[in-house]
Amino acid sequence: xxxxxxxxxxxxxxxxxxxxxxxxxxxxxxxxxxxxxxxxxxxxxxxxxxxxxxxxxxxxxxxxxxxxxxxxxxxxxxxxxxxxxxxxxxxxxxxxxxxxxxxxxxxxxxxxxxxxxxxxxxxxxxxxxxxxxxxxxxxxxxxxxxxxxxxxxxxxxxxxxxxxxxxxxxxxxxxxxxxxxxxxxxxxxxxxxxxxxxxxxxxxxxxxxxxxxxxxxxxxxxxxxxxxxxxxxxxxxxxxxxxxxxxxxxxxxxxxxxxxxxxxxxxxxxxxxxxxxxxxxxxxxxxxxxxxxxxxxxxxxxxxxxxxxxxxxxxxxxxxxxxxxxxxxxxxxxxxxxxxxxxxxxxxxxxxxxxxxxxxxxxxxxxxxxxxxxx
Numbered sequence: 564x565x566x567x568x569x570x571x572x573x574x575x576x577x578x579x580x581x582x583x584x585x586x587x588x589x590x591x592x593x594x595x596x597x598x599x600x601x602x603x604x605x606x607x608x609x610x611x612x613x614x615x616x617x618x619x620x621x622x623x624x625x626x627x628x629x630x631x632x633x634x635x636x637x638x639x640x641x642x643x644x645x646x647x648x649x650x651x652x653x654x655x656x657x658x659x660x661x662x663x664x665x666x667x668x669x670x671x672x673x674x675x676x677x678x679x680x681x682x683x684x685x686x687x688x689x690x691x692x693x694x695x696x697x698x699x700x701x702x703x704x705x706x707x708x709x710x711x712x713x714x715x716x717x718x719x720x721x722x723x724x725x726x727x728x729x730x731x732x733x734x735x736x737x738x739x740x741x742x743x744x745x746x747x748x749x750x751x752x753x754x755x756x757x758x759x760x761x762x763x764x765x766x767x768x769x770x771x772x773x774x775x776x777x778x779x780x781x782x783x784x785x786x787x788x789x790x791x792x793x794x795x796x797x798x799x800x801x802x803x804x805x806x807x808x809x810x811x812x813x814x815x816x817x818x819x820x821x822x823x824x825x826x827x828x829x830x831x832x833x834x835x836x837x838x839x840x841x842x843x844x845x846x847x848x849x850x851x852x853x854x855x856x857x858x859x860x861x862x863x864x865x866x867x868x869x870x871x872x873x874x875x876x877x878x879x880x881x882x883x884x885x886x887x888x889x890x891x892x893x894x895x896x897x898x899x900x901x902x903x904x905x906x907x908x909x910x911x912x913x914x915x916x917x918x919x920x921x922x923x924x925x926x927x928x929x930x931x932x933x934x935x936x937x938x
Contacts, residue, residue, distance in 0.1 A: 564724070564725045564726070564748060564749045564750075564751055565726050565727070565732060565733065565745060565748040565749070565750050565751070566578075566725060566726065566727035566751050566753060567727075567731060567733065567750060567751070567752045567753070567898060568727075568752065568753035568754070568900070569754075569755070569794060569899060569900020569913070570729045570794075570835065570836070570839070570899075570900065571794050571795070571796035571797065572753050572754065572755055572794055572795065572796075572900075573753070573795055573796075574685070574727045574728075574729075574753060575596075575685055575727075577753070578594050578683040578685060578725060578727065579594050579683075581681075581683065581725075582594040582619070582681075582683055583619070585619070585620075585681055586619055586620055589678060589679055590620075590678065590679045590680070590681040590723070591618055591619075591620035591622075591623035591676060591678045591679065591680050591681070592618065592619070592620070592680075592681040592682070592683065593610075593613045593614050593617050593618040593681075593682055593683070594613070594617070594683040594685065595609055595610050595613040595617075595682065595683065595684055595685065596685045596686055597609055597610075597684060597685070597686055597687060597689075597690045598685070598686035598689040598690065600690050600693075601693065602662070602694075603662040603663075603666075603694070603705075603709055604662035604665065606662075606690060606709075607662050607665050607666040607669065608665075610669070610682065610684070611665075611669050614627055614673070614682075615627055615628055615631070620678060622677070622678070623676055623677075623678055623680070626675075626676060626677065627672060627673075627676070630672045630675070631672070634668060634672070635668070663712055666712070666713075666716065667716070670716045670719070670720045670722065671720065673720060673722050674720035674721050674722060679721070679723065680721075680722045680723065681722075681723040681724075681725070682722060682723070682724050682725070683725045683727075684724065684725070684726050684727070685727055685728060686727075686728045686729065687726050687727070687728050687732055688728040688729075688730040688731065688732045688734075688735050688843070689728055689729070689730060689842075691706055691709070691710070691732065691735050692730065692735060692842060692843070694706050694709060695735070695739065698739075698845055703739045706735075706739055706741065707739070707741050707744070710736065710741055710744035710745065711741070711744050714744050714745070714747060717747060717748075718747060726748065729839065730839060730842060730843045730899075731843065731895065731898055731899055732745060733745065733750070733898070734843055734844070734895050734898070734899070735843065737891070738843075738844065738845065738848075752898075754792045755789070755792035755793045755794045755795065756792065756793055756795060756798070757792065758785060758791065758792075758793075761785055761793045761795075761798060762781050762782075762785065764795065764798060765781045765784060765785075765798060765802060766781065768798075768799070768802045769802070772806055774805075774806060774811065775811050776802075776805070776812065777811075779814050780805075780812055780813065780814055780816075780817060783814045783817040783818075784798065784801050784802075784805075784817055786915070787801070787817060787818070787821050787915055787916060787919075788801055788914065788915065788916050789913065789914040789915050789916065791903075792913075793914070794900070794914065797914065797916055800824060800832060801817070801820055801821075801824070804820035804823055804824060805817070805820055821916065821919060824916070825919060825920055825923050825924070830924060833917065833920040833924070834924070836901070836917060836920075836921075837853070837925055839899075840852050840853065843895070843899075844895065847878075848888075848891075848892065850878070851875055851878055851879070851888060851892060852892050852895065852896060853925070854874045854875060854878065855871050855874060855875070855889075855892060855893070855896065855902075855910075856896070856901060856902070856912075856921060856925070856926070857874075857921075857925070857926040857927070858870060858871055858874045859871070859902060859910055859911055859912060859918075860912060860918050860921045860922045860925075860926050861922075861926070861929045862911070864905070864909060864911065865905045865909035865910050865911030866909065866910055866911070867907075867908060867909055868889070868893075868908040868909075868910065869908075871889060871893075871910065872885060872886065872889050875888060875889060893910065896910075900913050900914075901913060901917070
């Protein structure tokens, strides 16, 4: 499974909760964050170390540990106690074996487990982007080799995988034309809360701090954060601002809380949305995406597709290439939670809060003569 979701929706929390409960459903599971893996061998080592040290299924851990001792890998492995005295961290002599050989051996052992094996890989796209580097052919070849290798592993061995990250793996694969390397994955999209759940979430947050949020205040919070599938993290940010008032908040306090969140001191809450475009798309496409977002943030009801196409004219002269690039970027921006199609080929920000940040901190002032209704 490939889990796609806007940033801050809760992918990591869900995977960790599933890891915790996996034993009740007959799975030996482990959650592994690979964002700090610097190469393919380190990726493989991190998955293996996680299974030996963090898998809640003790019997599965014991099986794997015993098999490791009898494997040809033993002569290449140095095992260290982790800080705290529990579990293992594995290092393999990279000069004596390829990462593919190590990964193949480990996968074969996992396939022999008495129980089903489930591996959660978080931030896989971040790791893939490290392999890609500056986008050179050598980097693209490394990504190509890795993605096709792990696809072969998925198909060859009875291991269940859930892959996720704060950058879209599908976008990264499309960027270097290897989308078929992940076409065996079932895509599951995780959205923000439905409006009724979001309202109850705010009410429960207030109750947990002995603070009453009136229906009108909760309604205004949803309007400012985004009443259609609001992202939980931003609901929590808004609640934290209101809690600091020290009294029961009024509707006008919600607007004041938004203004406070948009101050430079809180820029780190939102600035990642801009930076991730460069991480995910590379400079040229990121700059084109920012042009589209700038145009959308000016227009309250959303920008027409034709208007967005014209926004790219200065960067892409060829009409066919421009049309293709717009389609690609709109897909990315929609999947990643920046934009939503609001009807009649109009595109607007998914979150009014993100739009407010974008208008205040990213987009240049609109050109002179822009109608007030389009700002």
